[in-house]
Amino acid sequence: MRKKPYSATWCSTNIRITGPIDSIYGKEFIGYSVSDYPLKYRSDAYIKTLFLLVEGKIESARFIDKNGFVSKVPGDQKTANFLHSRSC
Numbered sequence: 001m002r003k004k005p006y007s008a009t010w011c012s013t014n015i016r017i018t019g020p021i022d023s024i025y026g027k028e029f030i031g032y033s034v035s036d037y038p039l040k041y042r043s044d045a046y047i048k049t050l051f052l053l054v055e056g057k058i059e060s061a062r063f064i065d066k067n068g069f070v071s072k073v074p075g076d077q078k079t080a081n082f083l084h085s086r087s088c
Contacts (some may be wrong), residue, residue: 038065049073053080061085
């Protein structure tokens with residue numbers, strides 16, 4: 001499956017977040033880290049997962065750490081819908 005870039009935009013009362021999101025394969029987002037301290041990359045993957053769920057671009061997401069361990073990124077349509085209801 002080919003990687004598809006996506007340009008995301010989300011805004012709330014006084015906050016606007018925009019930027020490209022890549023690593024989308026079909027209907028799945030894949031986040032990763034090659035760092036010994038992957039927490040910031042895992043957090044980044046979680047936020048991107050929620051954005052992509054809001055837009056209906058993905059159905060699931062996974063995170064791969066430096067050692068090749070694969071885990072599911074938590075995120076569901078209910079949380080995404082809550083974010084969407086709070087956006088501009």
